Every structure is written in C-alpha cells, then in structure tokens.
Amino acid sequence: MRDVSKTVLIVDDERDLGVMLRRYFELNGYGVMLAGSGLEGIEKAGRQPDIILLDVNLPDIDGVEVCRRIRDHVSCPILFLTARVEDRDKLLGFAAGGDDYIVKPFSLDELGARVEAHLRREARRDQTPRRTLFDDNFVIDYTARQVSFKGREIPMKPKEFDIVELLSAYPGQLFSKERIFEHIWDADSDTDVGVIMEHVSRIRAKFAKAGCKPYIQTVWGRGYRWVK
Secondary structure, eight states, X not given: OOOSOOEEEEEOSOHHHXXXXXXXXXXXXXXXXXXXXXXXXXXXXXXXXXXXXXXXXXXXXXXXXXXXXXXXXXXXOEEEEESOOOHHHHHHHHHHTOOEEEESSOOHHHHHHHHHHHHHHHHHHHTOOOEEESSSXXXXXXXXXXXXXXXXXXXXXXXXXXXXXXXXXXXXXXXXXXXXXXXXXXXXXXXXXXXXXXXXXXXXXXXXXXXXXXXXXXXXXXXXXXXX
C-alpha cells in the first residue's frame, strides 16, 4: 500500500467497469475520480488528475473529442480504453493528444503497470529542470514542457514534445524510428513505429507556421536527428 499521492480520472460509461477500476486503483493507493460521460469527464479533468483513463465510446461525446477539448489545459498522460484496434483510430487518438491505447478486454495488472510506467516517466521529467536557448529566438523549456519562438509559444501535444525533448537533448545524434519509439512509448503499447512519422510531420508543420527553422532532419532510411 502506498500513500494516496496520485489521482486517476476514469471516464467510462460502463458503471460496473468503472466501479471495478476504482476498487483496483484505490487498493493500490491511488485517489480515484469517476465520470460516466464525456461532459462529466471534461469537468472533472479541470481538477488536474495525474493520469486519465478515457473510454473512446461515450454516450454523449466521443472520447477522442473529449481528449481534444481538454488537452490544451491538461498536461497529464491520457490513456484511451477502447475495443477499436484500427490504425486510423489510433492515429486520430494520438493526433488529439492521447498518450497510449489499451485495448479491451485487458487485465487489471496490465492496466496498472501501464499507469505506473506513465507516472514514472512524468516523475523523471519533473526531476530534470532545464531551459535551453538554441538560438537568439528559439527556446525549449523542459520543465514547463513548452517550445517558443520569438517569445511566442508553439503549442505541442505531449508526444510531440517528447520527440522534441529527446532529439534536442542530443543534437546531431541520429535516432532511428525504433529507438524513438522505445524511448517514448511503452514496449507493450498497442501502436507501432509508423506513428513517429506522423508526429514528426506535425512538429515540422508547427515550426514552419511559427516561422522558425525545421530543426528535425530526416536521414532517409535511417531516422531523425536534431540539427545543431
């Protein structure tokens, strides 16, 4: 048993599943909030939980839309709970700001391990306060998890920032898609390395819109690196 220091928000309209998950996480020392609809989930997300378990199929608002609405003001990991396994659904979820997919049915121990892994990763980030100026105008604040150019923030989804954080920490070093995936996603995640290309493409588009250099260079057939 551990002290109740982390709060899990569970957004799922299956009442029996919600009750079962609440019992499991409370027995493992977590604080738990339950929401039975998308709108209730949006409201309770404003209480700043440490991690969110979000069902995709909700009665009022699709879980992906819930994620999209809360992502700008909620920085914690968001894990989708879903029976959908199509790559297109996964890409939509990641594009909305989701961090992981857990496919139903799942074991409670697997779910607990995923939650622990994401929270450990967040804790490690909190312990490394850094702010780096790459040129006169481009700044990465690793503590606040923000990127800015000429004083204006470039909005980043969590996984997009994770990629920027990893590559920029080792300027000039080549990272294969597989290596990036291993650093950022769990080994048993239900997605694949193909998602890396989608995220890098969105990062570059945001850099271009802000008017700064692309920074991330593609080495065809080998991977990506941060330009020194």
